[in-house]
Amino acid sequence: MWSQVESHLSGSPAKLKVAKSILELGLTVREDGRIYCGPIEIAPLKMARALGLDRRVIGDTVRAILEEPSLREVFTKVMPAGPSFREVARRFGFGVVVITADPKTVGVVAKVATMIAKEGVGIRQILAEDPELFPEPKLTVITDGELPGNVIPEFLKVKGVKGVHVY
Numbered sequence: 001m002w003s004q005v006e007s008h009l010s011g012s013p014a015k016l017k018v019a020k021s022i023l024e025l026g027l028t029v030r031e032d033g034r035i036y037c038g039p040i041e042i043a044p045l046k047m048a049r050a051l052g053l054d055r056r057v058i059g060d061t062v063r064a065i066l067e068e069p070s071l072r073e074v075f076t077k078v079m080p081a082g083p084s085f086r087e088v089a090r091r092f093g094f095g096v097v098v099i100t101a102d103p104k105t106v107g108v109v110a111k112v113a114t115m116i117a118k119e120g121v122g123i124r125q126i127l128a129e130d131p132e133l134f135p136e137p138k139l140t141v142i143t144d145g146e147l148p149g150n151v152i153p154e155f156l157k158v159k160g161v162k163g164v165h166v167y
Contacts (some may be wrong), residue, residue: 002132008068014053018061021051024133026080033062037080085125085142095143096167103131105160119151
């Protein structure tokens with residue numbers, strides 16, 4: 001998917017930056033040329049400031065997206081994924097495990113989830129970063145409580161797992 005975006009916006013690093021931010025944040029480009037986060041409109045000037053760009057780049061990017069059917073199909077249907085509890089999990093007594101793995105390895109999420117289930121701990125949330133948007137994608141698992149210490153080294157034995165951090 002990202003290769004399609006790059007091929008259509010490759011002449012402008014600024015437009016690529018805007019497009020990447022829209023996807024990373026789960027923003028929606030509507031047919032009217034406006035950007036939304038759910039029902040909330042994102043002001044082009046505010047987005048431009050946040051990205052360190054001229055506001056006109058935001059409008060130019062949106063027009064380029066809407067003019068290309070393959071991009072329009074994606075950007076008009078993207079939606080926010082919902083809240084991430086990673087930064088507040090500890091306040092609620094949840095556990096947080098962040099796993100770095102080879103994104104081409106199949107089954108990491110399934111194996112990690114199975115290992116957690118075998119410990120009798122529930123999973124509240126799993127967030128996996130898209131490898132096309134994030135150079136070092138991470139799998140964040142929020143659990144109902146802290147995991148027993150013995151399971152952490154077991155995660156490292158899962159094929160493709162490069163690192164495990166507990167927060």
